[in-house]
Amino acid sequence: MESFVGFIHIRYANLKRYFDTECSVKKLLFIFVASCVIWYYIGARGRKDLREPCQFQKVPFSSSVMETLKLEKEVKCNVWNSFVYFDNTGYLSLNHSAIYAAGFNQSQLTCEYAIVIMDGFHGSKLVDKTILIKPTYVPNDFVYVVCKTLNRKTVYANFHYNVNTEINKRVLLPDTQDQLNIVILGIDSTSRFLAEKQLPKTLDFFENTLKAYPLKGYTRIGDNTLPNIVAALTGKTLVESVLSTSGYPSLYKEILKRKYIDCYSEDWAPFLPPHLVKYPNYTHYLRSIVVASKQSEFKMFQQTFNNNNTFETQDEKLCFGNDFKHNIVLDYGKQCIEKYRNKRKYVFMWVTELAHHHPEYLSLGDNDAHSLLKWMHETGKLTNTAFVLFSDHGSRYGTLTEHEIGRMTKNLPLLSLYLPPHLKSRYPHIHRNLKYNAAQLTTPFDLHETLLDIFTQNFKEKIDFTDNCILPRGISLFRRIPNRRSCYDASIVENYCPCYSYQPTNADDKVVQQSAMFVVSKINEMISKSPFSCKTLGLIEVVSAKIQRIPQNSNTNQRSSVRYVVVFKTFPGYGIFEASVEYSHTNEAKLIGNIDRINSYGNQSRCVSEQDFTYTSLRQYCFCA
Incomplete structure (x- = not known):
């Protein structure tokens, strides 16, 4: 999943310490900087088009996209039956038919369950291990079940769940036509x-x-x-x-x-x-x-x-x-x-x-x-x-x-x-x-x-x-x-406003090619500052490009500018990326928003640890040496 989820997750304790009462100056500074960033992106530049009433773009449909959405192979999960099950009253029981179908009888197996509870926020642990012989009431939502043969070989292991209303200790009220x-x-x-x-x-x-x-x-x-x-x-x-x-x-x-x-x-x-x-x-x-x-x-x-x-x-x-x-x-x-x-x-x-x-x-x-x-x-x-x-x-x-x-x-x-x-x-x-x-x-x-x-x-x-x-x-x-x-x-x-109107433009156009090279240089700048051995990327080709002309804003006297959205392919690794580059009236290039990788990178970024959430965002860019 997305790197920022993990980053916030891992760094929250540090953030909390950072923003405690002893760090009020840092807190004010952070608020000021964050406000400046938000203000910059949301309107300080007085962008006329961002303030205009929304006119959604028409989405061009292509039948070829339906081929993309076809499943290449059948996916199955239920290829084996559960040896135990919960009934509606919260009792956990042995599933004799599944046990027999697997070639066992009850005398050949010992099944044991344990209640699963959280161990902090990042882990779980087992408590109250119990041998399951007859239907047994479980005062919890989750159990882990292990079944072993007489020689102690494990032949079944799985999680099972059941919503147990006794967990709730609060008074609840009935729903009504107004309290939905x-x-x-x-x-x-x-x-x-x-x-x-x-x-x-x-x-x-x-x-x-x-x-x-x-x-x-x-x-x-x-x-x-x-x-x-x-x-x-x-x-x-x-x-x-x-x-x-x-x-x-x-x-x-x-x-x-x-x-x-x-x-x-x-x-x-x-x-x-x-x-x-x-x-x-x-x-x-x-x-x-x-x-x-x-x-x-x-x-x-x-x-x-x-x-x-x-x-x-x-x-x-x-x-x-x-x-x-x-x-x-x-x-x-x-x-x-x-x-x-x-x-x-x-x-x-x-x-x-x-x-x-x-x-x-x-x-x-x-x-x-x-x-x-x-x-x-x-x-x-x-x-x-x-x-x-x-x-x-x-x-x-x-x-x-x-x-x-x-x-x-x-x-x-x-x-x-x-x-x-x-x-x-x-x-x-x-x-x-x-x-x-x-x-x-x-x-x-x-x-x-x-x-x-x-x-x-x-x-x-x-x-x-x-x-x-x-x-x-x-x-x-x-x-x-x-x-x-x-x-x-x-x-x-x-970056996310769906109201802009773009027109297709020639992928071989000089400015389009220049825009793609500009974005590739930004990627290389990012990975060169990382502690990982990432290869320098080069441009193979521009796959497609769109252009948007942004009129002059009469309120701020800001001159007209032009924005290109480029999709391009790089080597090594054949990564496909999309990014927006804006040119001011002085032809100064500026990257707008993120550079998105839009094809899979597999294990190309294996040198960037998935566990180090600080650098996870680099995985889409790094081709490990």
Whole structure:
């Protein structure tokens, strides 16, 4: 996953010490510098186009991109059966049919389970080991099971889970027509475009059958997962969240104040450090076994009698033992919804691995996401529930980004919102505004304001924004978002603003070639300052280029400039990169934003340790000598 997630995760303790009361001067200096950087990118330069009302680019569709999204091979996870299982009442039992199918009988095996708990934030440990003979009640959500033969050879090892409501010690209140449940399903690296192609059953059922509202102008505000999710959950930028001294963020205060149960389900351990967004540990938190699965002492496999077959995890990116990771995330969330029926619920599910590296794998989750929604609909679980289906950003690298449509849509992640019919009928302005906002420029800050409105029952109609008022950074989607809203108003930096209009230009143009060479020199400058042995990169060719002419800003007398977006290939390693270069009226070149690697680099950067989060961002650039 993204380097900055890990960097913030690892460095948080240092940041906290850095910003304590004894370092007030440093704190003020940091705030000043951070403010200058933000101001510089968001508007100090008076960029006319950034302040203009948004006009979304038309996305050119190419049939060739569909070939990119086809699965090259069948992916399976459930190639072996579990020797134990949880029933709905929390009892753990032996699965005799699976044991017999593997060639064993019960007298040949001893199965032992242990409860899995967190050991700090980065590890898990086992407690209360118990031999499993008959159905046994487990007062916890997670266990690790090992089955051995009479000669002590391990033939089965796996994690098992069950949402146990006895873990919760807080008083909970029932959901009502005004105090809605909130269920959120997030899928990493999924643009609206990609979701429409790879999740057709899910989107058709959600938006056409259930009448959920698609927000097609939803735009990322940061490069990777963390800034976009932090904005949605806290209403703050990363810098604001790190510096915040206000305790729990507003959403979590409402969860506690209004007596909701809280469930959090994820498939990638470093994703969202609770300490960054000032959350305590969630009541039901899948992280325990996700972290444990990465520890070498915990294996997941099954052997058959006489070692005829050994079944192991088929694909560590997609599978967790004998099931898909996304299925475990969805099922854990589903259990929370079922076990706490009629109680107020906040359920957050986040699927990282499915589409993060391979957008073509997203289709593997279509039937499962559709099944969850259909189950909630048919069992009445949506009666008093707001359901958010969303993402953080589109594909940032991989085969899809090698196509123009993939690069254009990575700034437009998926967002679709379901509200129960009774709410829309009692507050018709919400229906009108959400229909209108479908084509407006929206952000994670807006999603945060919307979630707050749901928690606080803030459904009454509000007056529209006047033409001359300053628009707030975050606007609830229940309000009508003005046409005049710009990327500047919404705090979307230039790199991610989807409102710019570009024209294709000749890749052989002298300035285009010069721009690509300029970016390559910037990459070499970065890697030359690192402690790793990275080879100097050279330019092979410019793959494609676009141009945007930026008119003079009459308010600042800033002269017109021109920007090139270049996609180019380098050697050694055949890396493909995308970057933006702007030329002022004096022809001075300036790099705008990040240099993105848009194809896989495999083990080319093996000399850059994945464990050293400070340098992880260099992995996309470094070809190790």
